[in-house]
Amino acid sequence: xxxxxxxTGLVKEFGAVDxxxxxxxFLGPAAGVSYPLFVSAFLPNSSWILSVILGAVLMIPLxxxxxxxxxxxxxxxxxxxxxxxxxxxxxxSILGMSLLMSFMMGFPVLAMxxxxxxxxxxLQAIGYSLGNEALINFxxxxxxxxxxxxxxxTLIVLIAFLLSSSERYYARTFRYLTFLQIIGTVxxxxxxxxxxxxxxxxxxxxxxxxxxxxxxxxxxxxxFANAPSFFAGEIKKSRKSFLAGYLLSYTVxxxxxxxxxISLEIGIGKENYVSAVIxxxxxxISTSSLLSFGVLPFIHxxxxxxxxxxxxLSWYLLYAMINVGASSRILFSLSFDRLLPAFLADVKxxxxxxxxxxxxxxxxxxxxxxVYLGYSVSFAIDGLWFVIWNYLxxxxxxxxxxxxxxxxxxxxxxxxxxxxxxVFITLYYGxxxxxxxxxxxxxxxxxxxxxxxxxxxxxxxxxxxxQKVRSKQGIKLSLIxxxxxxx
Numbered sequence: 001x002x003x004x005x006x007x008t009g010l011v012k013e014f015g016a017v018d019x020x021x022x023x024x025x026f027l028g029p030a031a032g033v034s035y036p037l038f039v040s041a042f043l044p045n046s047s048w049i050l051s052v053i054l055g056a057v058l059m060i061p062l063x064x065x066x067x068x069x070x071x072x073x074x075x076x077x078x079x080x081x082x083x084x085x086x087x088x089x090x091x092x093s094i095l096g097m098s099l100l101m102s103f104m105m106g107f108p109v110l111a112m113x114x115x116x117x118x119x120x121x122x123l124q125a126i127g128y129s130l131g132n133e134a135l136i137n138f139x140x141x142x143x144x145x146x147x148x149x150x151x152x153x154t155l156i157v158l159i160a161f162l163l164s165s166s167e168r169y170y171a172r173t174f175r176y177l178t179f180l181q182i183i184g185t186v187x188x189x190x191x192x193x194x195x196x197x198x199x200x201x202x203x204x205x206x207x208x209x210x211x212x213x214x215x216x217x218x219x220x221x222x223x224f225a226n227a228p229s230f231f232a233g234e235i236k237k238s239r240k241s242f243l244a245g246y247l248l249s250y251t252v253x254x255x256x257x258x259x260x261x262i263s264l265e266i267g268i269g270k271e272n273y274v275s276a277v278i279x280x281x282x283x284x285i286s287t288s289s290l291l292s293f294g295v296l297p298f299i300h301x302x303x304x305x306x307x308x309x310x311x312x313l314s315w316y317l318l319y320a321m322i323n324v325g326a327s328s329r330i331l332f333s334l335s336f337d338r339l340l341p342a343f344l345a346d347v348k349x350x351x352x353x354x355x356x357x358x359x360x361x362x363x364x365x366x367x368x369x370x371v372y373l374g375y376s377v378s379f380a381i382d383g384l385w386f387v388i389w390n391y392l393x394x395x396x397x398x399x400x401x402x403x404x405x406x407x408x409x410x411x412x413x414x415x416x417x418x419x420x421x422x423v424f425i426t427l428y429y430g431x432x433x434x435x436x437x438x439x440x441x442x443x444x445x446x447x448x449x450x451x452x453x454x455x456x457x458x459x460x461x462x463x464x465x466x467q468k469v470r471s472k473q474g475i476k477l478s479l480i481x482x483x484x485x486x487x
């Protein structure tokens with residue numbers, strides 16, 4: 001047997017509802033529009049509504065491509081499987097290790113976003129609603145010290161891993177937290193729509209700034225539509241579940257994103273929002289997050305503010321949990337294909353437990369480097385990295401599978417074109433507009449450069465070492481990668 005075992009040992013625990021919850025939460029419309037809205041303050045001539053629509057349309061080929069691939073080849077760590085079987089072990093090792101490093105380096109980013117976009121503004125809003133100045137001061141203190149921020153992000157990362165340590169609890173947590181997130185988002189939309197009428201801009205404004213903002217919506221929201229791919233081998237009734245996991249979740253997330261944008265324009269007003277983001281307002285609440293504006297209609301109703309805050313805690317926590325699940329399954333698959341040591345393929349409580357533990361330990365190292373030492377990755381580098389090293393490569397690799405379904409040829413080529421367009425627009429406008437570029441590329445330049453090269457170098461080194469070790473054991477890696485791994 002070329003593979004480590006005749007079966008993976010992973011259990012088919014996820015159903016259609018779970019597939020929907022995974023992808024809806026990975027898209028995360030509330031969290032997904034929060035950062036682009038902040039960036040929009042520096043793109044005053046852009047159209048919010050049109051930017052969302054353009055961003056959603058651009059990624060339709062990607063969603064369809066993943067849907068077809070997962071339905072044809074339902075294997076966990078799907079992205080790694082598709083690339084490695086299309087291009088061989090070297091390319092598979094580079095993609096697999098690159099994804100691993102990006103996920104591990106991304107945990108601190110998600111934890112910091114949870115702090116900046118949810119915890120701090122949420123506690124500030126609750127404190128203001130209750131008239132509790134001590135709570136406002138406590139929220140402010142989290143960002144006032146690297147130690148406080150590091151402790152908070154460490155707790156967030158730890159919680160994400162603990163909730164992911166059992167397949168059954170993982171699935172249940174996703175269902176419940178996604179349901180809560182939807183309820184909280186609906187309440188915010190209703191509150192903003194009934195707050196007061198500030199008008200809504202129906203002027204399409206199809207200009208460079210609108211295209212630039214649409215690219216940010218892609219990098220923050222619409223590109224992250226492949227969560228079921230990481231768990232495909234554990235999803236029951238795969239075709240029906242993938243229909244819910246990809247097409248239904250993407251449609252619902254897009255509708256929610258549009259409703260959030262429209263309700264914000266109606267309830268707050270575009271000019272008022274931009275003014276608050278750039279110049280601040282007379283409330284002791286951060287204006288960097290959608291949450292701050294979403295609770296505003298209920299600011300005199302503490303119970304509702306607290307409930308919205310609790311639901312918003314799921315925004316980036318669920319992102320992080322998907323990263324946990326994805327990274328552990330990629331480690332598992334690399335081990336199953338004999339690129340990594342066999343102990344990483346051990347399954348306990350339905351999850352690759354040793355792989356999960358290793359992912360946690362490496363993530364904590366990056367948490368210390370990025371949060372405590374301050375070597376943060378910029379938003380643009382993080383987003384573009386995923387688009388180029390993950391989605392674009394998978395789209396190219398999927399062309400090889402067109403014989404299984406001719407539709408894959410059209411979706412893969414369309415995905416390559418639209419993803420390339422997003423990369424070009426982001427880089428081009430980031431260069432010609434220094435204000436826009438300064439916002440999206442804000443971070444440590446040296447660490448940005450290092451983060452670009454560390455993952456592929458790690459993948460190349462892993463392959464060279466594995467090839468030598470397996471060759472001495474009489475195992476040819478090239479033969480393993482000619483077959484699709486068992487379920």
